[in-house]
Amino acid sequence: MHKSHGFAAPGYEGVLDLFESFLAEDPEYSAQVSAYRNGQKVVDLTGGPHITAGTITGVYSVSKGVAALVISLLVQEGLLDLDRTVAHYWPEFGVHGKDGLLVREALSHQAGLLGVEGGFALDEFHTPQAAARLADARPAWRPGSCFGYHAITIGILMEELCRRVSGTSLQSIYDLRIRSVYGVDFFLGLPEELEPRYRNVLYDTDPRQPWLDPLSLDGLNSNAPVSSIMELPNRQEVRAAGMSAAGGVGTAQGLARLYAAVTTGVDGGAPLLTPETISLMSQEQVWGLDRSSGLDNAFAVVFMKPHPSRNFGSHRAFGHEGANAALAFADPSYGLGFGYVPRRAEDGRTPGRAHRLASAVRCSAAAAS
Template sequence: MTHEITIHGTVAEGFETVREEFAAVVAEERPDYEGQLSAYVDGRRVVDLWAGPEDAGADSLYGVFSSTKGAAHLVVALLVQDGTLHLDREVAYYWPEFAAEGKGALTLRELLAHRAGVVGADPGFTLDELADDRAIARRLAGRRPFWRPGAAFGYHALVIGALTGEVVRRVTGRSLQELYEERVRAPYGLDFFLGLPEEHEPRFRSVQPMAPTPEQQVLLDAAPSGPHTLGSIAFNEHVPDPVPLADIPNARVVRAKGPASVGGVGSARGLAGMYAAATSEVDGRPPLLAPDTIGEVGQIQSTGYDLVARTHKSFALGFQATSETWYPFLGAGAFGHGGASGSQGFADPRSGLAYGYTRRRFAFPGGAAPENERLVRAVHTAALAR
């Protein structure tokens, strides 16, 4: 069933088909759909679209869940580029307490590739702990890993940013969030925050829960997860009264502290703009990352069976290997990260494309929303046809 929702915004010449595809996606969504789409090519914004009720706009801010990891690991990439961090040095060199329970040989490269094996903790985390990267790091430093570090990989969904953030803090004396604000967000005026200031709160649109169709609910019910599986532990679902994943960014304490795994708040403009700044000249500023760094951060580090997700996954250095995992028509070395509510951000250095998508209602079945495949393909095709 289709319905009509007004599409707002602009596209550059040659990107009219992207507007048409976005309109088609919106028409097939629920009548209360609310979302944004933005894209840059070679540092120039070519797509700037949004749809939803009158009080939503291009500058509305949404919880982007794991798309936050892209911002966090852009900071790590900058520190590696500076020579402040070294990928093949042991994590324990920077953070001695992490060596407990057989984790002493794990390198920073392996940590970024989700190979540490400390995906969560018993008896789980409170909401206040989930908002506090230092609290998570303290809990996990002494934990026995769920697999031999480096031997396999599994998605450290709610904790990877806290682990890498503790390494950043130990070597710089600054939080990952502070460095992101100073080196990335503020210089470019990006609407993508790791720690949302109080004055921007009126722009935040609370996450709406998933509303599966009866057919989708059957699929969800057919794949339950036991209470003590790696997946349940990684997503903090093994506690007696777990915080629903969709509600995490709706807590002000989470938005205020901006935990580096899932606490980012932003717009599609902010997501796309960050990846554009990372890989292209924007407004006369050189790319944040040098060509060699871009090549390294997009290089696949872990690929195969993900012990947490129980499916095939590929990770680069803190990023998802986007072309290999999600959108195989993108250039080799594309990197980014999707978020549980449906958000997606990435850079495809070979085409010069930077992409951002946000939506308010949690998408079925979780993770980057399925409509991204259509939208990414439309933007990529238009970018190549320039």
């Protein structure tokens, strides 16, 4: 049996016990979990044979929540208005019935732009060409009429809006104004000198299976003509570019510190975002049947929101999950920043570990109040 390394503060022993129960039931289980409460680290645990506290690995769509913190900063500073149309900032976007689509609608998966014919090349994601192709695309449904998870294209939308209003890249703003300022061990664009810390996400099955019809909504959504979403962070060119939809890499401690830094502040410092900005960005925009997945889902502006099938926090919580079951979020109700990163992608045989750990952290925080 593998034992955990790290610590759980007094009152958080239940989190440690739960994490070690996961290690006991599966000898291959390898993960990191971390939490901050009111700006102070209260949990930082690592366990299993395939990971250390310093291991950096992929977290897939958890990257979207990180990128959304940059969007939140642009909104806070008045550069981006959620109630303006996307075409106001990006005139070329306003074709094929997309001229009335609001920024808040586009960034809550209502655009109907799941992908483009033929998919995006891996070296195309961050280029003006990708944005131009998306701007010229015809939506799969009337924009604003329903919602469906935009697994790849919401990253292109965020990045192009950021370029239009700030004149620089989303990744640069994240690195200069958030990551480096708060000492966050999470990257949208992994520097070459840190590559030795990276370890590939492990899979139990071939990530390209089952086959997806590249012309289906699901195929467009997952960029199936080019690659499997599950392969993305394991591609050096993807994590080096810091693709904001699915290319972020880092540690659970880095993610927990990040969400704490922007909401409560860390180590006695002031938070990056104001309560007003947090309330605006984390307000639920859509809930119900997701047109892309066919499952129930709920979104704020980019951020995932808790609901009965994704019960990771209080009604005020906001964050994002990843395809490998990684999870990171802030929960203002409890003053929490939380991060969970497994080394092996988790599937239906091991559901809910991240949510169970998040619940244990919340229980401990509530008891300490």
